[in-house]
Amino acid sequence: MTAETIIELSGVEKRFGTLTAVRDLDLELVKGEFFSLLGPSGCGKTTALRMIAGFQEPSSGTIRIDGEDVSTVPANRRPTNMVFQSYAIFPHLDVGDNVGFGLHRSGLSRKERRARVSEALELVELGGYERRRANQLSGGQQQRVALARALVMRPKVLLLDEPLSALDKNLREAMQLELRRLQQSIGITFVMVTHDQYEAMTMSDRIGVMFNGQLEQVDTPQTLYASPGTRSVANFIGGMNFLPARLHNEGGGTLDMEIAGFGAMAVGRNPNVADHGRNALVGIRPEQLEIAAHRPEGYDSTVQCRVADIAFYGESIHYFVEVDGVPETMTVAVPNYFHSVDFTRGATAWLGVQAASVIDLGRNRDNETQQGEKT
Amino acid sequence: MPLRTDTSKGLALGAPATLYVGLLVVAPLGMLVAYSFWTQTYVAIDHSLTWENYRSAIGDPLVRHLLFRSVWIAALVTLMTVLLAYPIAYFIAFRTERKALWLLLITIPFWTSYLLRVFAWKLILGFNGLLNSGLQGLGLIHEPMTWLLYNEFAVVLTLAHAWAPFAILPIYVSLQKIDRRLLEAATDLGSGKLERFFRVTLPLTIPGIISSSLIIFIPTVGDYVTPALVGGADGKMIANLIQVQFGPANDWPLGATLSLLAMVTVGIVAVGYVLLLRFLGSRIR
CATH class of the missing domain: 3.40.50.300 (P-loop containing nucleotide triphosphate hydrolases)
Incomplete structure (x- = not known):
């Protein structure tokens, strides 16, 4: 500079x-x-x-x-x-x-x-x-x-x-x-x-x-x-769904991962993360997830989910969904325009996500997890 | 019968206070005013109204002298007490964590009666008192100092000591109330410690200084015990003269007149003082 x-x-x-x-x-x-x-x-x-x-x-x-x-x-x-x-x-x-x-x-x-x-x-x-x-x-x-x-x-x-x-x-x-x-x-x-x-x-x-x-x-x-560098930063700025993953191959600009619930994806390397390991952590922003009644097309990964809860924010609606293989409830944010999707509690739906929306958060440290949530 | 309307509830709630003020403030004051317009005729009271008491009281040089001296002594006591109280209050508010302990220590003199405290000063300042015999014992003086007791100085000292806690507490409260961020803001804007004190702390504690001063000044003007015990001949104040009228001289109407004159004087001086301090406070930029 x-x-x-x-x-x-x-x-x-x-x-x-x-x-x-x-x-x-x-x-x-x-x-x-x-x-x-x-x-x-x-x-x-x-x-x-x-x-x-x-x-x-x-x-x-x-x-x-x-x-x-x-x-x-x-x-x-x-x-x-x-x-x-x-x-x-x-x-x-x-x-x-x-x-x-x-x-x-x-x-x-x-x-x-x-x-x-x-x-x-x-x-x-x-x-x-x-x-x-x-x-x-x-x-x-x-x-x-x-x-x-x-x-x-x-x-x-x-x-x-x-x-x-x-x-x-x-x-x-x-x-x-x-x-x-x-x-x-x-x-x-x-x-x-x-x-x-x-x-x-x-x-x-x-x-x-x-x-x-x-x-x-x-x-x-x-x-x-x-590109948040740590889980704490990712958690504090904006909403974030954290998912454990397995890192199979790190080479070149992308990381081959097996992400809990969502399966195999090639995730872009986060320049702010230095430490990678087999136990990996990735994040997906709530607004980067597509939710639909039928399997959505054109996504790198699609998965079935159950709507556990709904929160209405006016300009957006948040669906709290459960996905098999994902330990924590995930949040999906949908803008509230007139033809917006509308699910009821307990409904079954589909999620779609692009590999480009998955954020690499490096090695999955349990102690770091606790630190981030304590504050 | 149950209370039905808000008005009757209000009257019922206000009754104890009305009764209290009516019996203990308004009635005695009314009697005082009434007496001041009557005349003492040997053993009886002549109830015809007259200004004669006021005319003779104001015309009497002794009354004017004593009234002036009372105000003067009270002003000295007030000045001395507030000047000494401010640093103590400042210390407790800003420089110590043990505020409760210090406040307790300051009230300790109040655990004994006022009369005993005045007597204590008599013992300290007297001809054969603690100070004289102590200094003589140390060989610092050869004969007792006689200027210690039975004069204005003794009255001012005794009263200043007696009133100290009354002066410290209101100033302490006003210091304690100051938002510490205001002091930081002053520092941030370039003020050193001294400038900060005179431009922020002092003006914000003027209400505390005013209440301290009035709490001391008003009762001091009318103090009777201290001048009687340690005042001697030139430490006498207006209250001593009033006491004489109600006692030995048996002239209650004149006593009442003197009391009212003292009250009016105190009122005028106090209002003038408050206005002056407020004005000075508003001049600080």
Whole structure:
């Protein structure tokens, strides 16, 4: 990549007593990218963000921002600003004073500060709100004030700690697109922490997925979805049906496998998986499965199944089906258009799948399975 | 008969409080106001209404002097107590995990009576008291210090000690309520520790400072026990004069008038103080 590095974490660890919150974190972020740290709660993503912000000092390792080692620089002297989860709007100040809080010692005149504040408020579409009190604002407006207050400082990196989690669903989706647009127009590097996979995928250029203090995979949303490197990642991003398989022949670009329930298939090799073995694991996304009343034609593998349960989601319908030879109930997602298939509980149906839709997940480790589901 | 309407239920529920306030607050206050317009004639009370008590009380330089001194001493006590209480409250709220233990320790002086605590100070500060005999025993002073007791200083010290927990608790509560993320946000926006304190912590604790101050100031203006025991001649306050009217001088109407004058003075000073602090708080940017 030719782009400039803005943040570089190398070997960063954070230990709290006997607990290691973040272990051996290596990460390089590029100037102007929208990066998300994604993972379940307690995975260490917030600790990682707080170390970048300077609220926590790493137990070991170094943090560089724009080439400068800031590992021991306190938060008030770092070129980063943060949007807090609960926004942390100062209740004793009005909107203008909240946004202008950090400009106090900038050496700017009162007039210049006022201009910067109103410019920042325009940016988040709150122009003219200067004299409103914090308690007169809705959640979405507080979110914008927090954003303006951080952006007015013109940070090299903007840090966002679960910025949308306190908003209701519709507002959250609107803000996702708006934040993304804002980030592209101002070109500042955004680092966001979230546990919401959809949020991470819709907004980010790249996503780092964390489990148990460890960064498991860093990739674009498309790659993470198509070629997850571990079972945990595959499980956390999108829905996934896991199937045990036997690897017969690994040679060239494809792997010859005998997949539980679905029989022999030639599966494309996943570039993010290094370790293969005779005991293999594959995954099939729920929307990649075809379900039909009669044996569907033109698929690499077809198999009979029983519909155990149905969930109606509006835009799609999920069928939970049992297939002989497959240990776990499988999920099939069908878009809900007018001639959509319609099965009742207990009905018999057929599944069809293309070999290209089967994701190679490498060696099947039982212990890894448990780890992925515990979190 | 069962209660049928919401109105009668409401009246029934409100009755105990109404009765309590009526008997213990409104009635005595009404009596006080009534007395202040009557006149004492040797053993009987003349019930004809007159402003004479007010005229003579306000015209009396001793009354004005004592009232002013009471407000002055109370203000000193309040200032001293709040200044000492703030760091203690800050320590408990931010710097220790054993909050319950510290709060318990602070209330320990309250396990003995107020009178005993005042006497304790008398024993410490007296001519042959703990401080003087201790320092003499150590050879640091040769004769007892007499400026310790029976003056303004002794009154301020004793009251400041007596009121300390009352000042600490409201400030502690307002500090404890501060969302820690606000402090992080201030740091994130470039504030050092000191700037953060003056721009975020202090303004957010102004309500606590106001309630601490009023809790101390209002009863201190009217305090009677402490000035009587440790105040000496120049530590006397308005309450001591009021006591004289209801006791030895046997002039209840004048006593009532002085009480009401003290109340009005306290009210005016307290409202002015609250407005001033609120204004100062709103000036912090």
